[in-house]
Amino acid sequence: MSNISLIIEERAANIGNFMVGRLLPFKQKRAVGPFVFIDHMGPAKLKDHENLDVPPHPHIGLSTLTYLFEGAIMHKDSMGTEMEIQPGAVNWMTAGKGVVHSERTPEYLRNSDKSLHGLQIWVALPKDLEESNPSFTHIEADKIPKWEQDGLQIKLIAGKAFGKQSPVPVHSHLYFIEIKSTKSQRLNLGNDLFGESALYILEGNIKSEGHSYGPKQILIAKDSTLCEFEIGENTTVYIFGGEPFPEERYINWNFVSSDKERLQKARKDWINQEFPKVPGENDFVPYPALKK
Template sequence: MSNINLIIEERPRNIGNFMVGRLLPFQTKRMVGPFIFIDHMGPAKLSAGENLDIPPHPHIGLSTLTYLFEGNIMHKDSLGTAIEIKPGQVNWMTAGKGIVHSERTPDNLRNSEKTLHGLQIWVALPKQLEDMAPSFFHANEDELPTWENDGVSYTLVAGEIAGKKSPVPVYSPLYFLQLKSENRQTIKLGNDLYGEVGLYILEGSIESDGTTFQPKELLVANDSKLCEFTMNAHTTVYFFGGEPFPEERFIYWNFVATSQQRIELAKAKWQAQQFEPVPGETDFVPLPPENLHLKART
């Protein structure tokens, strides 16, 4: 019997002046553990003068994780953070009761050709931490736990698994794990995984129960303890998941909350321009239409 409960293919979405592949939320699977939103950016070739420009926008009730494979993004937020995100680094911003940030092509790259490729992820906060103070954490590539086993390279981007722990300050039991294989290998992770688990294929392919799965597919397991599959040569996959929350989550725009009331308060606060601004940024993005409101059930 197959251990694959659901196969989710990337769906194109426009996030302003940039197209992404949306993985979560999905119509029949809104969350995997605490992971509530995943976008695959690119790979996109941007010409000179063609740039990523996501103006200041607010978040509540979540942490954002930006992980780049290629390219650079300048992150600025209302805490005064201004840092360039480079491939292999982890950008972890916790919104809590509210934060505002912008994401743009760095000034030194705006008039040259460049490539942008990576993952942008939202992790919902536990109910008791929804109103925590916002914070920001940045980890360099060499700070992340890495190891090899039977020719497979592992990098723990966030969370805790297999006796390893990332320095990224997560707020519930979770993992975000990269696997890279240069040769065909059988992978058995069932003893290390916990909670709900998703597997995203970035490049290459995997085989499970006689079926081959290709890039841009997200597989959701029935039982994390039964995770066994074959990675073909030159394959990169990401495991993500963890313990699900007992409460449902609501999503409206960039807001995540355990109640609609929290969403409404955040909307009113943003419209009244009462969020702390991003230093040096003056753009204001109005609230989107109500039909972007989603109920995200675990």
């Protein structure tokens, strides 16, 4: 019996002036543990006149996790935070009852050729924290737990696994793990994982029960305790998941909540510009027009 219940292919999505590969949500799988949204940005080669510019936009009911492989992004938010993120570091922003932020190419890179490649992730908040005060934490790359084991390079980017804990201040039981291999070998991670689990292949390939899978695919496990596969040489995968919440989470644009009425209030508040402002920013992303 195969332990893979679903295979999700990366799908193109437009986030303004930038195309991304959308991985979650998917119509047959809205969340994996508390993870409700994943975008794969790039890899993109941007010319000297091309820049990432995502104007101020709002969130409620979630935490955002930004993790870059290449390039840099300047994050600014309505709490007054200004923080550049570079590869290997983590920006963790908890929206709670409401936050607004922008994401742009830093000023010093805006007139030169540049690359951008990374993951943008939304993690739903437990119900009792959905209306908490917003917060922001930046974790430098050298603070993320990493180690070598049997020819593998492993990073625990967020959460708990392998008897270790990341300093990213998550709000629920989860894990987000990077594994890089230099040689082909069999892995059995079942004893270190819990809840729901999924595997994203960034580069290279894996084999499971006689089938081979390649880049831009997410594999959803039926049972995280049976997470066993063969990882190919020069392969990078991300394993994420955790305990699902007892209540369903709903998504409306950039808003996440266990309460559909709360989503409608957030929508009205953004249309009426009643969210807090990002200092120094004058434009904003309008709520998308409703499809007829």
